[in-house]
Amino acid sequence: MSQDDERLHRAILTRVVEPGDEICGRWLREVGAEEVVRRLVGCGVRPPGMTDKRWAGLRARAERADPERDLAAAQDAGARFVCPGDSEWPAQLDDLGDTRPIGLWVRGVPNLRMWALRSVAVVGARACTEYGAHVAATLGAGLAERGWVVVSGGAYGVDGAVHRGALGAGGATVAVLACGVDRPYPRGHTGLINRIAEQGLVVGELPPGDHPTPSRFILRNRVIAALTRGTVVVEAAYRSGALVTARAAQRLGRFTMGVPGPVTSGLSAGVHELLRGEAVLVSDAAEVAELVGGMGELAPDRRGPVLPRDLLDPGAGRVLAALPARGLAAVDEIARGARTTTDDVVGRLYELRSLGFVERHGDGWKLTRQAMISVRDDRHGC
Template sequence: MTDDERLARVALARVVEPGDEVGGRWVREFGAVEVARRLMTGGEQLPGVSSTRWEGLLGRAARARPEQDLAQARDAGVRYVCPGDGEWPAQLDDLGDGRPLGLWVRGRPSLRMWALRSVAVVGARACTAYGAHMAATLGAGLAERGWVVVSGGAYGVDGAAHRGVLGAGGATVAVLACGVDRPYPRGHTQLITRIAEQGLVVGELPPGDHPTPSRFILRNRVIAALTRGTVVIEAAYRSGALVTARAAQRLGRFTMGVPGPATSGLSAGVHELLRADAVLVSDAAEVVELIGDMGELAPDRRGPVLPRDLLEPGAARVLAALPGRGTASADRIARGAGTTEDDAVGRLYELRALGFVERHGDGWKLTRQAMISVHGGHGQC
């Protein structure tokens, strides 16, 4: 990446909106230096836009001050990373002509190295306590397993995920829809500053630039492309988090969803995603099993092992043949268990020694504890 090329891309960052595929095609076909020259000098119009649109771009270009932007970035501890640089994450190239012209990066680690083992965690801004809990827990769990958590630095799920990672001493990246030197939302200034100190804050917009609704949406494609997969925690039907998930699907990345209550409107979008082709996950181990390396498996999920689970099959059949309430004769129990009376009596004495049954005269009955264990305490199977 030559100095002229870098300077041209910085200038174009003031002119072309993030994700503009027409501008991306210009850069691919003519080169950033030539595109910047035509725009900043009012040269020959580039193809694919109307004369009105071209005039608007020229007006923006006239106010571009790339040297000033780079100097302002340096003063704020921000660097500009372009395609071709050693720190450029190659997976962003999957965006084609919609890939960023470059990324402004605040923080010490290498963006390329961190992106190699990263996962996006996104969701509702106005999340519930459940959503915040799941985001923080998931973020911490992923951090403990050596994964980088990428999110958007917003209120709600994003902030909870970042905090979970930071609390676990892990690595996190905030991708902003504004200049990385001016944290947004303002209420997260302290959080984003901490992320910059412990992790990375990145964005496409030049220093001091402000967010807009469209920039938030376009920012999400960077989150999706940068990571191996995207996890959505709480999202309504119309949600920016779902935009990120769908971008991840288009790019061939893994898409995951954390389920919530069926009665919650904030979980409706996630559930719709799961009904399509996303994978249901409930913790960090399940996320890593999907996106991690071979052998990074989640533990088997099973309920607690109960004493009756350890019984030999014959004894278990005899235990199951006892009624939930009252006593039964050995003969009746034997018929229920499909065995002889002598075998049933032997099993019953074995079960008595283990505390499952007790003898009452000529009959046998379950102990109180066994009644709860075997029949749920209601005399029903």
């Protein structure tokens, strides 16, 4: 059977079989697409584990399927049908086993397989906070600037923010939909999804014109998880669909990351639950790239600002630390605290005075006001 015949048979099956149907996926693997279609439209025997009612439903849908019409509608929308065996098929989707997509309808110019090789998913709450939207947009832009393809679901909230962040940075982004790629959903994101199709890719398992359902949204998430090297969750409540994506990524052996939020926010509760498990805490695109990227893609070292006292040599630093936070101290008292001689302390004190850390009052020495604040903060770990 030619690849064109295989494509035609699989196009029929995307109209007949629901995404992620494990029974049909196993049947497809065992007998092939041509035989599955022959049995559905002929008088073939149903596969093991399928009820009479369900078999009748599949056969009724198969009778109405018109793959030539679907392929033509896809072409009119600037889309194509990619299936296993094609050079554009992302091999990592095969990790889904019998729940692997029958094929993918792809709208946009870039090569899906090549883009998926260096891709990261960023998902999260639809009803996100301003914090979540800001973090998502910043992540999208930062990852795009580092040459990563940003994958999400095209939904309101975090999904939309991360897509816009990537597009705004002139980068690459992919929207994986739970409906036909010619039917943008949600309707309020029609402009965004069309822009993604122009600058990136819009992908879906369902044929042109097909509509989304709650179960299709959930099943769509396994494709996002399998397509990418890792999944970042930005804001998710305990029952969020974003957690479904993260858990699918964990089962597939992909990296799972979470951006923490306020402990008082219910929208971050699901993320925090992930972080208590095997997920890795990340705060920006550099940390994401360090985890999922290749050798040398390191995030910068995180450290506080360099303060003037940090530049002191160790001896002067010990003398400064030996002065009390308030009041005067005699030279011999400071020497005991610094564990050195009085001659050494006198020399260090005059050095510290020239630098503005201490001042002399008669026979005593004290911290300047500026140094007093600095030393107090240092001693309290602020």
